[in-house]
Amino acid sequence: MITAGVDIGAKTSKVVILKDKKNIGKGIATTGLDQEASANEAFGQALKQAGIKLEDIEKIVATGVGKDEVRNAQATITEVGAAAKGAIFLNPDVRTVIDVGGEEGRGIKCTEKGMAADFAINEKCAAGAGAFTEAMARALERPLEEFAKLSLKSTKSIPMNAQCAVFAESEVVSLIHAKIPHEDISRAVHDSIADRIISMVRRVGIEKEVMLIGGVGYNVGFVDSLNRGLKLEVIVPEGPEFVGALGAALKACE
Amino acid sequence: MAEEKKEYWRWTESRWTNPDIDCKKGEVITAGVDVGSVSSQAVVLVDGKLFAYANRRTGSNSPDSARNAFNWALEGTGLTESDVHYTVGTGYGRVNVPMAQRAITEIACHARGANSMYGPTVRTVLDMGGQDCKAIRIDSKGKVESFLMNDKCAAGTGRGMEVFSDLLTISINEVGEMSLDVEEEPEPVSSTCVIFAKTEATGLLRQGWPKNKVLAAYCLAMARRVVELLDRVGVEKDFAITGGIAKNRGVVVRLEKELGLKALTPKYDTQIAGALGAALFAKGLYEKQKAAKK
Amino acid sequence: MLANYGFKDGSGSFFITIDTDKCDGCGKCAEACPEDVFEIGEDEIDPFREEPVAKIKKEDTKKIKFTCAPCKPIGSDTPLPCVTACEPGAITHSW
Numbered sequence: 001m002i003t004a005g006v007d008i009g010a011k012t013s014k015v016v017i018l019k020d021k022k023n024i025g026k027g028i029a030t031t032g033l034d035q036e037a038s039a040n041e042a043f044g045q046a047l048k049q050a051g052i053k054l055e056d057i058e059k060i061v062a063t064g065v066g067k068d069e070v071r072n073a074q075a076t077i078t079e080v081g082a083a084a085k086g087a088i089f090l091n092p093d094v095r096t097v098i099d100v101g102g103e104e105g106r107g108i109k110c111t112e113k114g115m116a117a118d119f120a121i122n123e124k125c126a127a128g129a130g131a132f133t134e135a136m137a138r139a140l141e142r143p144l145e146e147f148a149k150l151s152l153k154s155t156k157s158i159p160m161n162a163q164c165a166v167f168a169e170s171e172v173v174s175l176i177h178a179k180i181p182h183e184d185i186s187r188a189v190h191d192s193i194a195d196r197i198i199s200m201v202r203r204v205g206i207e208k209e210v211m212l213i214g215g216v217g218y219n220v221g222f223v224d225s226l227n228r229g230l231k232l233e234v235i236v237p238e239g240p241e242f243v244g245a246l247g248a249a250l251k252a253c254e
Numbered sequence: 255m256a257e258e259k260k261e262y263w264r265w266t267e268s269r270w271t272n273p274d275i276d277c278k279k280g281e282v283i284t285a286g287v288d289v290g291s292v293s294s295q296a297v298v299l300v301d302g303k304l305f306a307y308a309n310r311r312t313g314s315n316s317p318d319s320a321r322n323a324f325n326w327a328l329e330g331t332g333l334t335e336s337d338v339h340y341t342v343g344t345g346y347g348r349v350n351v352p353m354a355q356r357a358i359t360e361i362a363c364h365a366r367g368a369n370s371m372y373g374p375t376v377r378t379v380l381d382m383g384g385q386d387c388k389a390i391r392i393d394s395k396g397k398v399e400s401f402l403m404n405d406k407c408a409a410g411t412g413r414g415m416e417v418f419s420d421l422l423t424i425s426i427n428e429v430g431e432m433s434l435d436v437e438e439e440p441e442p443v444s445s446t447c448v449i450f451a452k453t454e455a456t457g458l459l460r461q462g463w464p465k466n467k468v469l470a471a472y473c474l475a476m477a478r479r480v481v482e483l484l485d486r487v488g489v490e491k492d493f494a495i496t497g498g499i500a501k502n503r504g505v506v507v508r509l510e511k512e513l514g515l516k517a518l519t520p521k522y523d524t525q526i527a528g529a530l531g532a533a534l535f536a537k538g539l540y541e542k543q544k545a546a547k548k
Numbered sequence: 549m550l551a552n553y554g555f556k557d558g559s560g561s562f563f564i565t566i567d568t569d570k571c572d573g574c575g576k577c578a579e580a581c582p583e584d585v586f587e588i589g590e591d592e593i594d595p596f597r598e599e600p601v602a603k604i605k606k607e608d609t610k611k612i613k614f615t616c617a618p619c620k621p622i623g624s625d626t627p628l629p630c631v632t633a634c635e636p637g638a639i640t641h642s643w
Contacts, residue, residue: 126450
């Protein structure tokens with residue numbers, strides 16, 4: 001059976017194609033003004049990789065903020081439901097999923113069957129999502145990846161007072177002027193966002209194993225801050241941003 | 255008449271002396287000094303009546319900013335620092351006002367100042383500053399009944415407006431008027447968060463929206479957000495706005511429409527409310543101190 | 549007076565309200581709070597009040613949503629320690 005999952009996020013749209021629950025193709029595209037167009041672009045990539053045609057797919061399930069815009073999907077699943085399903089499929093021992101995307105952060109408590117038992121969410125505020133670190137990297141005039149890596153070189157923990165991305169930008173600029181090493185600024189930024197994410201996830205209760213999914217999973221500085229804050233090692237799967245689309249594709253198999 | 259210095263583009267410095275008061279005949283002379291993040295004000299009262307004020311840009315440190323505003327307010331009045339019986343400091347830098355005997359929060363001082371400046375009918379005071387937004391409900395004596403201060407989030411502060419002025423490359427002085435130059439009021443920007451609102455605005459510009467329409471959508475969003483904050487303390491008339499954003503008509507006009515209330519028109523510079531309140535508290539505290547000594 | 553400490557951002561409204569007319573400054577909220585967000589001291593909003601009053605520490609107001617999170621687990625309605633400890637019933641949370 002061939003199924004597909006489409007995840008239309010605020011920043012990117014992802015597609016995962018499964019054949020008998022095996023990943024045979026995936027695609028990703030920037031979510032522009034036209035969500036359907038970005039879904040089609042991601043679909044094109046995934047179909048090419050899988051070497052199949054759209055008609056070969058038996059069922060498509062959509063998730064993400066733009067899930068209702070995917071016209072070729074037969075069903076939808078909530079972002080939280082898709083994340084839990086995808087995470088448990090990748091690692092059945094996972095009980096807590098931390099999902100941090102560009103504009104939202106979520107903490108999800110999962111059952112062993114891959115169902116979401118409870119969740120907490122931080123939405124509509126950049127301070128609790130990937131947009132926060134992106135804005136700080138811009139303030140330091142460094143590419144995000146380089147900014148994230150810098151954090152690992154830091155030896156000093158300095159607190160950040162601002163709890164708003166806009167105010168934090170000014171704070172970062174004043175830290176730069178105060179000649180604070182960029183690696184320490186990077187760590188301060190990552191510690192501060194990790195703190196907020198951890199407090200949110202604590203509301204659902206943190207139980208091992210803990211998996212980090214979403215595009216922020218690529219940010220090594222954030223992962224390091226998260227591990228230190230949680231006093232454990234979070235699991236970051238390969239392709240952390242595709243876990244929601246994977247969950248949706250699995251839903252299509254049911 | 256207020257003397258004005260025009261060299262600062264962001265807002266105008268000013269000072270004023272009341273020609274109807276002979277300070278030599280006054281018994282109690284008190285002062286209030288408000289050191290904010292952007293501007294600093296000093297107000298001098300003679301027997302509780304407004305005698306002189308100065309509104310200046312805040313410098314690199316609070317004590318100097320306080321002294322600059324204080325000295326300018328006294329300049330040419332014939333009064334010196336030693337003639338002032340009691341001074342209260344307020345604002346962000348209130349603990350660093352060298353001539354003050356006591357520091358009192360901006361909330362209390364703005365409430366008291368608004369009561370004096372706009373009269374005893376004022377019940378709701380909104381103070382929109384550069385980095386925070388305060389909503390205060392007061393009684394007829396200027397005593398605070400309910401308040402909140404939002405300084406966590408840039409939405410609804412001058413800073414949020416600056417981000418937009420930057421994005422659209424339009425001077426902060428012009429954004430308000432320009433936002434009113436639209437044929438039809440657009441839907442407000444849907445994101446509260448300034449970072450997300452900026453992304454949204456970039457999308458609108460790409461769709462071909464003119465800058466004034468984007469500004470209109472943002473000013474309306476800002477007005478709605480401020481209404482939400484005011485609702486927490488409870489809105490009652492009369493309504494007054496203090497602080498820098500009172501000068502942005504794009505926000506004020508929309509705010510009045512959303513609330514269904516007109517903001518009172520001030521007699522003096524809206525930015526002196528805090529310092530005026532501080533000076534009034536100074537009078538009360540001085541009299542209390544004198545009574546205790548007897 | 550209703551003193552609202554906290555913030556509102558895109559994600560919601562997060563305020564702890566202390567009714568200072570009811571608060572007698574006993575300090576039981578401060579003892580009960582596991583995150584140590586309360587302090588008892590002079591009323592900074594009413595300079596003429598002689599009695600001490602409970603307030604939220606300045607450094608906590610901007611992150612109260614996160615600081616208070618441990619007392620607000622999802623799916624549980626356990627009473628909040630500060631609210632329970634306050635005999636005059638002066639404390640309320642907006643979320």
